[in-house]
Amino acid sequence: MMRILLLCWSLAPLLWQLRTSFLVGDVLVGEQSQPGLSPWTLANYRLVLHGDPSLIQVLLNSTVLGLITTLLTLILALPCAYGLHALRGHLQRSIHAGLVGAALFPTVLLFLSLLQVARSLGLANHLLALSLPYAALSLPFAILLLQAAINDLPPELEDAARLDGLHTLQRLRLIVAPLLTPALASTGLLVFLASWNEYPIALTWLSRSDRLTLPAAMGRIASSSVYTIPYGPYAAATVLGSLPLLLLVLLFQRWIISGLTQGAVKG
Protein backbone atom coordinates (compact mmCIF):
# COMPACT_ATOMS: atom_id res chain seq x y z
CA MET A 1 0.00 0.00 0.00
CA MET A 2 2.77 2.35 1.02
CA ARG A 3 4.57 1.49 -2.18
CA ILE A 4 1.59 2.37 -4.32
CA LEU A 5 1.20 5.69 -2.53
CA LEU A 6 4.86 6.51 -3.12
CA LEU A 7 4.59 5.45 -6.73
CA CYS A 8 1.62 7.80 -7.24
CA TRP A 9 3.55 10.55 -5.49
CA SER A 10 6.44 10.19 -7.95
CA LEU A 11 4.42 9.47 -11.05
CA ALA A 12 1.59 11.98 -10.65
CA PRO A 13 3.48 14.99 -12.10
CA LEU A 14 4.61 12.90 -15.05
CA LEU A 15 1.13 11.63 -15.76
CA TRP A 16 -0.20 15.15 -15.48
CA GLN A 17 2.34 16.27 -18.07
CA LEU A 18 1.30 13.43 -20.31
CA ARG A 19 -2.36 14.46 -20.03
CA THR A 20 -1.53 18.10 -20.59
CA SER A 21 0.44 17.34 -23.73
CA PHE A 22 -2.69 15.92 -25.40
CA LEU A 23 -5.14 18.72 -24.52
CA VAL A 24 -6.06 21.80 -26.53
CA GLY A 25 -4.83 25.07 -25.16
CA ASP A 26 -8.22 26.54 -24.27
CA VAL A 27 -9.14 23.63 -22.09
CA LEU A 28 -5.84 23.93 -20.27
CA VAL A 29 -6.49 27.47 -19.11
CA GLY A 30 -9.92 26.54 -17.76
CA GLU A 31 -12.30 27.36 -20.59
CA GLN A 32 -14.99 24.93 -21.62
CA SER A 33 -14.15 23.02 -24.77
CA GLN A 34 -16.28 23.96 -27.69
CA PRO A 35 -19.30 21.70 -27.97
CA GLY A 36 -18.90 18.98 -30.56
CA LEU A 37 -15.11 19.21 -30.59
CA SER A 38 -12.87 16.77 -28.74
CA PRO A 39 -10.59 18.39 -26.15
CA TRP A 40 -7.87 15.87 -27.11
CA THR A 41 -5.38 16.84 -29.79
CA LEU A 42 -1.96 16.09 -31.25
CA ALA A 43 -1.47 19.74 -32.17
CA ASN A 44 1.01 20.31 -29.34
CA TYR A 45 3.27 17.56 -30.66
CA ARG A 46 2.93 18.82 -34.22
CA LEU A 47 3.93 22.27 -33.03
CA VAL A 48 7.11 21.25 -31.25
CA LEU A 49 8.16 18.81 -33.95
CA HIS A 50 7.77 21.39 -36.70
CA GLY A 51 8.96 24.38 -34.73
CA ASP A 52 12.23 26.18 -35.14
CA PRO A 53 14.22 24.25 -34.15
CA SER A 54 12.41 20.98 -34.56
CA LEU A 55 12.39 18.98 -31.37
CA ILE A 56 13.85 16.05 -33.33
CA GLN A 57 16.95 18.13 -34.04
CA VAL A 58 17.09 19.21 -30.41
CA LEU A 59 16.86 15.67 -29.10
CA LEU A 60 19.51 14.59 -31.58
CA ASN A 61 21.79 17.40 -30.35
CA SER A 62 21.25 16.46 -26.73
CA THR A 63 21.80 12.77 -27.39
CA VAL A 64 25.02 13.25 -29.33
CA LEU A 65 26.31 15.70 -26.75
CA GLY A 66 25.32 13.39 -23.90
CA LEU A 67 27.03 10.38 -25.45
CA ILE A 68 30.24 12.28 -26.22
CA THR A 69 30.25 13.76 -22.70
CA THR A 70 29.71 10.37 -21.12
CA LEU A 71 32.39 8.73 -23.20
CA LEU A 72 34.88 11.51 -22.50
CA THR A 73 34.12 11.45 -18.78
CA LEU A 74 34.45 7.70 -18.41
CA ILE A 75 37.62 7.50 -20.48
CA LEU A 76 39.23 10.12 -18.24
CA ALA A 77 37.67 9.05 -14.94
CA LEU A 78 38.58 5.37 -15.09
CA PRO A 79 42.38 5.80 -15.21
CA CYS A 80 42.12 8.58 -12.60
CA ALA A 81 40.13 6.37 -10.26
CA TYR A 82 42.53 3.49 -10.82
CA GLY A 83 45.54 5.69 -10.11
CA LEU A 84 43.91 7.15 -7.04
CA HIS A 85 43.16 3.65 -5.81
CA ALA A 86 46.83 2.75 -6.08
CA LEU A 87 47.94 5.80 -4.07
CA ARG A 88 48.34 5.55 -0.31
CA GLY A 89 48.52 7.88 2.65
CA HIS A 90 48.32 11.67 2.71
CA LEU A 91 48.43 12.19 -1.02
CA GLN A 92 45.43 9.94 -1.59
CA ARG A 93 43.47 11.56 1.23
CA SER A 94 44.10 15.11 0.05
CA ILE A 95 43.24 14.32 -3.59
CA HIS A 96 40.14 12.58 -2.36
CA ALA A 97 39.12 15.59 -0.27
CA GLY A 98 39.78 17.86 -3.27
CA LEU A 99 37.52 15.73 -5.46
CA VAL A 100 34.72 15.76 -2.89
CA GLY A 101 35.02 19.55 -2.71
CA ALA A 102 34.91 19.86 -6.49
CA ALA A 103 31.95 17.50 -6.74
CA LEU A 104 30.00 19.54 -4.20
CA PHE A 105 30.77 22.91 -5.81
CA PRO A 106 27.59 24.56 -7.18
CA THR A 107 28.22 24.62 -10.90
CA VAL A 108 25.84 27.48 -11.54
CA LEU A 109 28.49 29.80 -10.08
CA LEU A 110 30.81 28.85 -12.90
CA PHE A 111 28.78 29.67 -15.97
CA LEU A 112 29.87 33.30 -16.33
CA SER A 113 33.56 32.46 -16.22
CA LEU A 114 32.97 29.53 -18.55
CA LEU A 115 31.31 31.92 -20.96
CA GLN A 116 34.49 34.01 -20.94
CA VAL A 117 36.50 30.88 -21.71
CA ALA A 118 34.14 29.98 -24.55
CA ARG A 119 34.40 33.45 -26.05
CA SER A 120 38.17 33.67 -25.91
CA LEU A 121 38.62 30.15 -27.35
CA GLY A 122 35.92 30.61 -29.97
CA LEU A 123 33.86 27.69 -28.65
CA ALA A 124 30.50 29.40 -28.66
CA ASN A 125 27.84 27.72 -30.80
CA HIS A 126 29.93 24.56 -31.16
CA LEU A 127 27.65 21.87 -29.83
CA LEU A 128 30.37 19.32 -29.03
CA ALA A 129 32.55 21.93 -27.33
CA LEU A 130 29.97 21.81 -24.54
CA SER A 131 31.16 18.33 -23.69
CA LEU A 132 34.37 19.88 -22.35
CA PRO A 133 32.80 21.76 -19.43
CA TYR A 134 30.23 18.98 -18.96
CA ALA A 135 32.90 16.31 -18.65
CA ALA A 136 34.99 18.56 -16.41
CA LEU A 137 32.05 19.14 -14.09
CA SER A 138 31.10 15.46 -13.98
CA LEU A 139 34.62 14.14 -13.52
CA PRO A 140 35.04 14.54 -9.74
CA PHE A 141 31.84 12.69 -9.04
CA ALA A 142 32.57 10.02 -11.63
CA ILE A 143 36.09 9.45 -10.27
CA LEU A 144 34.75 9.07 -6.73
CA LEU A 145 32.11 6.58 -7.81
CA LEU A 146 34.52 4.50 -9.86
CA GLN A 147 37.18 4.57 -7.18
CA ALA A 148 34.67 3.23 -4.67
CA ALA A 149 33.83 0.45 -7.10
CA ILE A 150 37.53 -0.38 -7.63
CA ASN A 151 38.03 -0.51 -3.87
CA ASP A 152 35.38 -3.21 -3.77
CA LEU A 153 37.28 -5.48 -6.14
CA PRO A 154 39.23 -8.22 -4.36
CA PRO A 155 42.86 -7.05 -4.18
CA GLU A 156 44.19 -10.54 -4.92
CA LEU A 157 42.85 -10.25 -8.47
CA GLU A 158 45.31 -7.48 -9.09
CA ASP A 159 48.10 -9.47 -7.44
CA ALA A 160 47.31 -12.46 -9.59
CA ALA A 161 47.39 -10.26 -12.69
CA ARG A 162 50.77 -8.84 -11.67
CA LEU A 163 52.12 -12.37 -11.31
CA ASP A 164 50.69 -13.13 -14.75
CA GLY A 165 52.95 -10.36 -16.01
CA LEU A 166 50.29 -7.77 -16.83
CA HIS A 167 51.55 -4.22 -16.59
CA THR A 168 49.43 -1.42 -15.17
CA LEU A 169 47.52 -0.50 -18.34
CA GLN A 170 46.89 -4.14 -19.19
CA ARG A 171 45.52 -4.75 -15.71
CA LEU A 172 43.23 -1.76 -16.12
CA ARG A 173 42.05 -2.85 -19.56
CA LEU A 174 41.84 -6.61 -19.15
CA ILE A 175 40.92 -7.05 -15.48
CA VAL A 176 39.64 -3.89 -13.81
CA ALA A 177 37.54 -2.37 -16.61
CA PRO A 178 35.55 -5.54 -17.43
CA LEU A 179 34.82 -6.13 -13.77
CA LEU A 180 33.65 -2.53 -13.40
CA THR A 181 31.00 -2.80 -16.13
CA PRO A 182 28.08 -2.29 -13.72
CA ALA A 183 29.77 0.69 -12.07
CA LEU A 184 30.69 2.15 -15.47
CA ALA A 185 27.08 1.78 -16.64
CA SER A 186 25.57 3.48 -13.61
CA THR A 187 28.20 6.22 -13.52
CA GLY A 188 27.77 6.75 -17.25
CA LEU A 189 24.03 7.11 -16.88
CA LEU A 190 24.42 9.73 -14.15
CA VAL A 191 26.85 11.68 -16.32
CA PHE A 192 24.50 11.43 -19.30
CA LEU A 193 21.63 12.68 -17.13
CA ALA A 194 23.65 15.63 -15.89
CA SER A 195 24.51 16.58 -19.47
CA TRP A 196 20.88 16.07 -20.59
CA ASN A 197 19.59 18.38 -17.85
CA GLU A 198 22.25 21.08 -17.89
CA TYR A 199 20.78 24.54 -18.58
CA PRO A 200 22.86 27.64 -17.72
CA ILE A 201 25.97 26.76 -19.68
CA ALA A 202 24.01 25.55 -22.70
CA LEU A 203 21.92 28.73 -22.56
CA THR A 204 24.94 31.00 -22.62
CA TRP A 205 27.13 29.04 -25.05
CA LEU A 206 24.54 28.31 -27.70
CA SER A 207 22.45 30.80 -29.59
CA ARG A 208 21.97 29.29 -33.07
CA SER A 209 18.65 27.50 -32.97
CA ASP A 210 19.84 24.40 -34.85
CA ARG A 211 22.46 23.81 -32.14
CA LEU A 212 20.20 24.01 -29.10
CA THR A 213 20.08 21.26 -26.49
CA LEU A 214 16.84 20.18 -24.86
CA PRO A 215 16.87 22.47 -21.79
CA ALA A 216 17.79 25.50 -23.89
CA ALA A 217 15.10 24.67 -26.44
CA MET A 218 12.56 24.20 -23.65
CA GLY A 219 13.49 27.61 -22.39
CA ARG A 220 12.75 29.04 -25.83
CA ILE A 221 9.38 27.32 -26.04
CA ALA A 222 8.43 28.62 -22.58
CA SER A 223 9.31 32.17 -23.46
CA SER A 224 8.07 32.08 -27.06
CA SER A 225 5.07 34.28 -26.35
CA VAL A 226 4.70 37.29 -24.10
CA TYR A 227 0.95 36.90 -23.81
CA THR A 228 0.35 33.24 -23.09
CA ILE A 229 2.12 30.41 -21.36
CA PRO A 230 2.33 27.57 -23.88
CA TYR A 231 1.45 24.76 -21.52
CA GLY A 232 0.54 22.28 -24.24
CA PRO A 233 3.66 22.46 -26.39
CA TYR A 234 5.80 22.63 -23.27
CA ALA A 235 4.27 19.42 -21.92
CA ALA A 236 4.69 17.73 -25.30
CA ALA A 237 8.38 18.66 -25.36
CA THR A 238 8.74 17.32 -21.82
CA VAL A 239 7.22 14.00 -22.75
CA LEU A 240 9.36 13.64 -25.86
CA GLY A 241 12.44 14.78 -23.93
CA SER A 242 12.08 12.11 -21.30
CA LEU A 243 11.57 9.22 -23.75
CA PRO A 244 15.27 8.71 -24.63
CA LEU A 245 16.15 8.58 -20.91
CA LEU A 246 13.44 6.04 -20.28
CA LEU A 247 14.89 3.95 -23.06
CA LEU A 248 18.41 4.18 -21.61
CA VAL A 249 17.31 3.22 -18.13
CA LEU A 250 15.38 0.25 -19.46
CA LEU A 251 18.39 -0.87 -21.49
CA PHE A 252 20.88 -0.66 -18.64
CA GLN A 253 18.52 -1.45 -15.78
CA ARG A 254 20.23 -4.64 -14.70
CA TRP A 255 23.66 -3.01 -14.47
CA ILE A 256 22.45 0.20 -12.88
CA ILE A 257 20.81 -1.55 -9.99
CA SER A 258 23.80 -3.76 -9.30
CA GLY A 259 26.06 -0.72 -9.67
CA LEU A 260 24.13 1.42 -7.24
CA THR A 261 24.07 -1.26 -4.56
CA GLN A 262 27.69 -2.17 -5.05
CA GLY A 263 29.62 -2.35 -1.79
CA ALA A 264 26.42 -2.48 0.22
CA VAL A 265 26.99 -6.12 1.03
CA LYS A 266 30.08 -8.25 0.90
CA GLY A 267 29.79 -10.67 -1.97
Place this chain on the structure above:
Amino acid sequence: MRGLQLDQLTRQVAGRTLLEGLDLKVAQGECVALLGPSGCGKTTTLRLVAGLDPLSEGRVLLDGHDISHLDPGQRRVGMVFQSYALYPHLSVADNLTLGLRVRGIPTSEREERLAQILALLQLEELRLRRPSQLSGGQRQRVALGRALLRQPRIMLLDEPMSNLDAQLREELRPELRRLLTSAGHPVLYVTHDQQEAVGMADRIAVLDQGRLQQVGNPRELHHHPVNRFVASFIGRPAINLFPPLAGRQLGVRPEHLQLVPSDGIPARLLRAEWSGPQQVLWLESAAGLLRMLWSPTSLPPEQLLVGWADDAALAFDERSGERLPCCEPGWNRDLIRSLQQ
Protein backbone atom coordinates in the same frame (compact mmCIF):
# COMPACT_ATOMS: atom_id res chain seq x y z
CA MET B 1 73.28 -23.18 -3.96
CA ARG B 2 70.28 -24.50 -5.92
CA GLY B 3 66.84 -23.64 -4.65
CA LEU B 4 65.27 -20.74 -2.87
CA GLN B 5 67.08 -18.84 -0.18
CA LEU B 6 65.52 -16.14 1.96
CA ASP B 7 68.12 -13.92 3.53
CA GLN B 8 67.11 -11.66 6.42
CA LEU B 9 63.69 -10.96 4.92
CA THR B 10 62.14 -7.99 6.70
CA ARG B 11 58.96 -6.05 6.08
CA GLN B 12 57.91 -2.97 8.01
CA VAL B 13 54.77 -0.97 7.35
CA ALA B 14 54.16 2.36 9.08
CA GLY B 15 56.50 1.55 11.95
CA ARG B 16 55.04 -1.91 12.48
CA THR B 17 57.24 -4.90 11.82
CA LEU B 18 55.33 -7.64 10.03
CA LEU B 19 58.32 -9.84 9.43
CA GLU B 20 61.75 -9.61 10.99
CA GLY B 21 64.97 -11.10 9.65
CA LEU B 22 63.60 -14.33 8.22
CA ASP B 23 66.30 -16.77 7.08
CA LEU B 24 65.10 -19.86 5.30
CA LYS B 25 66.34 -22.23 2.62
CA VAL B 26 64.11 -24.35 0.45
CA ALA B 27 65.85 -26.92 -1.74
CA GLN B 28 64.74 -28.00 -5.25
CA GLY B 29 61.70 -30.21 -4.98
CA GLU B 30 61.33 -29.55 -1.29
CA CYS B 31 58.07 -28.37 0.25
CA VAL B 32 58.41 -26.19 3.31
CA ALA B 33 55.26 -25.27 5.20
CA LEU B 34 55.02 -21.90 6.90
CA LEU B 35 52.93 -22.54 9.98
CA GLY B 36 51.69 -20.11 12.57
CA PRO B 37 48.68 -18.29 13.98
CA SER B 38 46.97 -15.44 12.06
CA GLY B 39 49.15 -12.39 11.70
CA CYS B 40 52.40 -14.25 12.30
CA GLY B 41 53.89 -13.18 8.95
CA LYS B 42 53.30 -16.30 6.83
CA THR B 43 51.36 -14.56 4.06
CA THR B 44 53.72 -11.58 4.27
CA THR B 45 56.60 -13.93 3.56
CA LEU B 46 54.89 -15.33 0.47
CA ARG B 47 54.10 -11.87 -0.84
CA LEU B 48 57.72 -10.79 -0.39
CA VAL B 49 58.99 -13.85 -2.25
CA ALA B 50 56.49 -13.18 -5.03
CA GLY B 51 57.50 -9.54 -5.17
CA LEU B 52 53.96 -8.30 -4.54
CA ASP B 53 55.11 -6.20 -1.57
CA PRO B 54 58.40 -4.32 -1.33
CA LEU B 55 61.11 -5.65 0.98
CA SER B 56 62.20 -3.39 3.80
CA GLU B 57 65.43 -5.33 4.13
CA GLY B 58 66.92 -8.58 3.03
CA ARG B 59 67.18 -10.53 -0.22
CA VAL B 60 65.40 -13.28 -2.06
CA LEU B 61 67.85 -15.60 -3.84
CA LEU B 62 66.92 -18.19 -6.43
CA ASP B 63 69.68 -20.62 -7.41
CA GLY B 64 72.14 -18.14 -5.95
CA HIS B 65 70.87 -15.17 -7.97
CA ASP B 66 69.36 -12.19 -6.24
CA ILE B 67 65.83 -11.72 -7.61
CA SER B 68 64.75 -9.08 -5.07
CA HIS B 69 64.67 -6.29 -7.64
CA LEU B 70 62.55 -8.15 -10.20
CA ASP B 71 58.87 -7.44 -10.85
CA PRO B 72 56.44 -10.18 -9.86
CA GLY B 73 55.82 -10.91 -13.53
CA GLN B 74 59.52 -11.51 -14.17
CA ARG B 75 60.16 -13.80 -11.21
CA ARG B 76 58.49 -16.84 -12.71
CA VAL B 77 56.61 -17.43 -9.51
CA GLY B 78 53.50 -19.59 -9.41
CA MET B 79 51.19 -18.56 -6.64
CA VAL B 80 47.87 -19.94 -5.46
CA PHE B 81 45.89 -17.48 -3.39
CA GLN B 82 43.64 -18.35 -0.49
CA SER B 83 40.65 -16.95 -2.38
CA TYR B 84 42.09 -18.44 -5.62
CA ALA B 85 41.73 -14.98 -7.22
CA LEU B 86 40.43 -16.36 -10.50
CA TYR B 87 39.37 -13.68 -12.96
CA PRO B 88 35.56 -13.82 -12.62
CA HIS B 89 34.85 -12.50 -16.12
CA LEU B 90 37.03 -15.01 -17.96
CA SER B 91 36.51 -18.67 -18.80
CA VAL B 92 38.72 -21.37 -17.29
CA ALA B 93 40.80 -21.51 -20.46
CA ASP B 94 41.23 -17.72 -20.54
CA ASN B 95 42.03 -17.62 -16.84
CA LEU B 96 44.81 -20.08 -17.47
CA THR B 97 46.27 -18.50 -20.59
CA LEU B 98 45.95 -14.77 -19.89
CA GLY B 99 49.53 -14.63 -18.62
CA LEU B 100 50.86 -16.42 -21.70
CA ARG B 101 48.83 -14.16 -23.98
CA VAL B 102 50.19 -10.91 -22.60
CA ARG B 103 53.70 -12.37 -22.74
CA GLY B 104 53.21 -12.88 -26.48
CA ILE B 105 53.51 -16.66 -26.51
CA PRO B 106 52.26 -17.87 -29.92
CA THR B 107 48.81 -19.39 -30.08
CA SER B 108 49.95 -22.88 -31.04
CA GLU B 109 52.27 -23.18 -28.05
CA ARG B 110 49.63 -21.67 -25.79
CA GLU B 111 47.07 -24.23 -26.88
CA GLU B 112 49.54 -27.04 -26.38
CA ARG B 113 50.45 -26.00 -22.85
CA LEU B 114 46.84 -25.36 -22.00
CA ALA B 115 45.86 -28.83 -23.20
CA GLN B 116 48.61 -30.38 -21.09
CA ILE B 117 47.56 -28.59 -17.94
CA LEU B 118 43.87 -29.27 -18.50
CA ALA B 119 44.65 -32.95 -18.90
CA LEU B 120 46.93 -33.02 -15.85
CA LEU B 121 44.28 -31.44 -13.64
CA GLN B 122 41.32 -33.16 -15.32
CA LEU B 123 39.73 -29.86 -16.26
CA GLU B 124 39.11 -30.51 -19.96
CA GLU B 125 35.34 -30.48 -19.71
CA LEU B 126 35.32 -27.25 -17.72
CA ARG B 127 37.43 -25.17 -20.07
CA LEU B 128 34.59 -22.89 -21.14
CA ARG B 129 33.02 -22.44 -17.71
CA ARG B 130 33.29 -19.25 -15.69
CA PRO B 131 34.76 -19.47 -12.16
CA SER B 132 31.34 -18.83 -10.64
CA GLN B 133 30.11 -22.05 -12.25
CA LEU B 134 32.81 -24.18 -10.58
CA SER B 135 32.88 -25.97 -7.25
CA GLY B 136 35.48 -25.11 -4.62
CA GLY B 137 37.69 -28.03 -5.54
CA GLN B 138 37.50 -27.20 -9.24
CA ARG B 139 38.39 -23.59 -8.57
CA GLN B 140 41.39 -24.72 -6.61
CA ARG B 141 42.53 -26.88 -9.51
CA VAL B 142 42.16 -23.97 -11.93
CA ALA B 143 44.15 -21.71 -9.60
CA LEU B 144 46.84 -24.37 -9.34
CA GLY B 145 46.80 -24.80 -13.11
CA ARG B 146 47.26 -21.09 -13.64
CA ALA B 147 50.28 -21.16 -11.34
CA LEU B 148 51.80 -24.23 -13.04
CA LEU B 149 51.20 -22.94 -16.56
CA ARG B 150 53.61 -20.09 -15.97
CA GLN B 151 56.35 -22.69 -15.82
CA PRO B 152 57.31 -21.31 -12.45
CA ARG B 153 60.65 -21.73 -10.78
CA ILE B 154 59.11 -21.22 -7.33
CA MET B 155 55.69 -22.38 -6.17
CA LEU B 156 53.89 -20.43 -3.46
CA LEU B 157 50.61 -21.53 -1.93
CA ASP B 158 48.62 -19.44 0.52
CA GLU B 159 46.22 -21.67 2.44
CA PRO B 160 45.02 -23.30 -0.77
CA MET B 161 42.82 -25.74 1.11
CA SER B 162 41.09 -23.44 3.55
CA ASN B 163 38.02 -22.97 1.34
CA LEU B 164 37.45 -26.69 0.92
CA ASP B 165 35.52 -28.97 3.20
CA ALA B 166 37.49 -31.18 5.55
CA GLN B 167 36.98 -34.41 3.66
CA LEU B 168 38.02 -33.00 0.31
CA ARG B 169 41.03 -31.43 1.95
CA GLU B 170 42.28 -34.77 3.14
CA GLU B 171 41.60 -36.45 -0.19
CA LEU B 172 43.43 -33.79 -2.19
CA ARG B 173 46.53 -33.66 -0.03
CA PRO B 174 48.59 -36.50 -1.56
CA GLU B 175 47.61 -35.48 -5.10
CA LEU B 176 48.50 -31.86 -4.49
CA ARG B 177 51.81 -32.83 -2.92
CA ARG B 178 52.68 -34.97 -5.92
CA LEU B 179 51.81 -32.19 -8.38
CA LEU B 180 53.78 -29.62 -6.44
CA THR B 181 57.00 -31.49 -5.84
CA SER B 182 57.17 -33.51 -9.08
CA ALA B 183 58.34 -30.49 -11.04
CA GLY B 184 61.33 -30.17 -8.73
CA HIS B 185 60.80 -26.55 -7.74
CA PRO B 186 61.09 -25.16 -4.24
CA VAL B 187 57.59 -24.95 -2.72
CA LEU B 188 56.46 -22.68 0.10
CA TYR B 189 53.13 -23.67 1.57
CA VAL B 190 51.33 -21.41 4.01
CA THR B 191 48.84 -22.91 6.43
CA HIS B 192 47.61 -22.51 9.96
CA ASP B 193 46.61 -26.16 10.17
CA GLN B 194 49.42 -28.31 11.51
CA GLN B 195 47.77 -31.48 10.26
CA GLU B 196 47.95 -30.09 6.77
CA ALA B 197 51.52 -28.87 7.28
CA VAL B 198 52.57 -32.34 8.40
CA GLY B 199 50.77 -33.92 5.46
CA MET B 200 52.12 -31.58 2.80
CA ALA B 201 55.60 -30.54 3.82
CA ASP B 202 59.04 -32.04 4.17
CA ARG B 203 59.93 -29.43 6.75
CA ILE B 204 57.84 -26.99 8.75
CA ALA B 205 58.84 -23.43 9.59
CA VAL B 206 56.96 -22.15 12.63
CA LEU B 207 56.41 -18.40 12.75
CA ASP B 208 55.05 -16.21 15.48
CA GLN B 209 54.77 -12.42 15.60
CA GLY B 210 56.87 -11.92 12.49
CA ARG B 211 59.75 -14.06 13.68
CA LEU B 212 60.86 -17.51 12.65
CA GLN B 213 60.72 -19.72 15.72
CA GLN B 214 61.99 -23.05 14.45
CA VAL B 215 62.43 -25.04 11.26
CA GLY B 216 62.46 -28.79 11.18
CA ASN B 217 60.60 -31.90 10.22
CA PRO B 218 57.44 -32.63 12.21
CA ARG B 219 59.20 -35.14 14.45
CA GLU B 220 61.91 -32.67 15.47
CA LEU B 221 59.39 -29.95 16.18
CA HIS B 222 57.37 -32.28 18.32
CA HIS B 223 60.18 -33.79 20.34
CA HIS B 224 62.63 -30.93 20.43
CA PRO B 225 60.77 -27.62 20.39
CA VAL B 226 63.11 -24.68 20.92
CA ASN B 227 60.64 -22.68 22.96
CA ARG B 228 57.29 -22.64 24.66
CA PHE B 229 55.46 -21.28 21.63
CA VAL B 230 56.55 -24.10 19.34
CA ALA B 231 55.88 -26.68 22.07
CA SER B 232 52.34 -25.46 22.54
CA PHE B 233 51.62 -24.79 18.85
CA ILE B 234 52.81 -28.17 17.61
CA GLY B 235 51.12 -31.33 18.81
CA ARG B 236 47.42 -32.10 19.28
CA PRO B 237 46.03 -32.31 21.88
CA ALA B 238 48.22 -29.46 23.04
CA ILE B 239 50.99 -29.84 25.59
CA ASN B 240 50.12 -29.36 29.29
CA LEU B 241 51.92 -26.29 30.61
CA PHE B 242 52.18 -26.21 34.38
CA PRO B 243 52.27 -23.07 36.51
CA PRO B 244 55.76 -21.56 36.60
CA LEU B 245 57.91 -22.36 39.60
CA ALA B 246 61.22 -20.71 40.48
CA GLY B 247 61.55 -19.05 37.08
CA ARG B 248 60.92 -22.27 35.17
CA GLN B 249 57.87 -23.63 33.48
CA LEU B 250 57.44 -27.33 32.80
CA GLY B 251 55.41 -28.80 29.98
CA VAL B 252 54.34 -32.41 29.56
CA ARG B 253 52.68 -33.75 26.43
CA PRO B 254 49.31 -35.48 26.91
CA GLU B 255 50.75 -38.80 25.72
CA HIS B 256 53.35 -38.71 28.53
CA LEU B 257 50.91 -38.22 31.40
CA GLN B 258 50.20 -41.46 33.24
CA LEU B 259 48.52 -42.76 36.35
CA VAL B 260 50.88 -43.09 39.30
CA PRO B 261 50.30 -44.92 42.60
CA SER B 262 51.79 -42.09 44.67
CA ASP B 263 53.60 -38.78 44.37
CA GLY B 264 51.27 -37.55 41.63
CA ILE B 265 49.07 -34.54 41.01
CA PRO B 266 45.54 -35.18 42.27
CA ALA B 267 43.03 -34.70 39.48
CA ARG B 268 39.38 -35.30 38.71
CA LEU B 269 38.05 -36.63 35.41
CA LEU B 270 35.82 -34.06 33.70
CA ARG B 271 35.20 -35.54 30.30
CA ALA B 272 36.51 -38.22 28.00
CA GLU B 273 36.67 -37.32 24.32
CA TRP B 274 36.66 -40.35 22.05
CA SER B 275 38.72 -39.89 18.88
CA GLY B 276 39.10 -43.31 17.32
CA PRO B 277 42.47 -44.79 18.20
CA GLN B 278 42.51 -43.10 21.58
CA GLN B 279 40.59 -41.02 24.05
CA VAL B 280 41.50 -37.54 25.26
CA LEU B 281 40.80 -37.14 28.96
CA TRP B 282 40.12 -33.70 30.33
CA LEU B 283 41.24 -33.52 33.93
CA GLU B 284 40.71 -30.81 36.51
CA SER B 285 43.63 -30.26 38.86
CA ALA B 286 45.43 -27.64 40.91
CA ALA B 287 47.42 -26.92 37.72
CA GLY B 288 44.26 -26.12 35.77
CA LEU B 289 42.85 -28.25 32.94
CA LEU B 290 45.09 -31.15 31.93
CA ARG B 291 44.88 -33.22 28.77
CA MET B 292 45.86 -36.85 28.84
CA LEU B 293 45.73 -39.64 26.27
CA TRP B 294 44.04 -42.89 27.22
CA SER B 295 43.16 -46.15 25.56
CA PRO B 296 39.86 -46.07 23.66
CA THR B 297 38.25 -49.00 25.40
CA SER B 298 38.29 -48.22 29.12
CA LEU B 299 37.86 -45.32 31.51
CA PRO B 300 40.09 -44.39 34.47
CA PRO B 301 38.66 -43.83 37.94
CA GLU B 302 36.99 -40.50 38.63
CA GLN B 303 39.68 -39.42 41.08
CA LEU B 304 43.23 -40.06 40.00
CA LEU B 305 46.86 -39.22 40.55
CA VAL B 306 48.85 -38.25 37.45
CA GLY B 307 52.57 -38.06 36.93
CA TRP B 308 55.16 -38.60 34.21
CA ALA B 309 58.52 -40.16 33.63
CA ASP B 310 61.46 -38.01 34.74
CA ASP B 311 62.70 -37.46 31.18
CA ALA B 312 59.27 -36.70 29.68
CA ALA B 313 58.97 -33.09 30.79
CA LEU B 314 60.17 -30.10 28.77
CA ALA B 315 61.45 -27.13 30.75
CA PHE B 316 61.17 -23.51 29.61
CA ASP B 317 62.47 -20.27 30.96
CA GLU B 318 59.45 -18.55 32.50
CA ARG B 319 60.24 -15.10 31.09
CA SER B 320 61.66 -15.67 27.64
CA GLY B 321 59.90 -18.98 26.97
CA GLU B 322 63.21 -20.43 25.71
CA ARG B 323 63.66 -24.14 26.13
CA LEU B 324 66.12 -25.00 28.90
CA PRO B 325 68.73 -27.54 27.84
CA CYS B 326 67.54 -30.21 30.24
CA CYS B 327 64.92 -30.85 32.83
CA GLU B 328 66.36 -32.09 36.10
CA PRO B 329 64.42 -34.77 37.98
CA GLY B 330 64.30 -32.55 41.05
CA TRP B 331 62.22 -29.96 39.14
CA ASN B 332 59.51 -32.49 38.49
CA ARG B 333 59.34 -33.39 42.17
CA ASP B 334 59.28 -29.73 43.26
CA LEU B 335 56.43 -29.02 40.86
CA ILE B 336 54.36 -32.01 41.91
CA ARG B 337 54.91 -31.23 45.55
CA SER B 338 53.77 -27.63 45.06
CA LEU B 339 50.61 -28.83 43.35
CA GLN B 340 49.76 -31.33 46.05
CA GLN B 341 49.25 -28.67 48.70
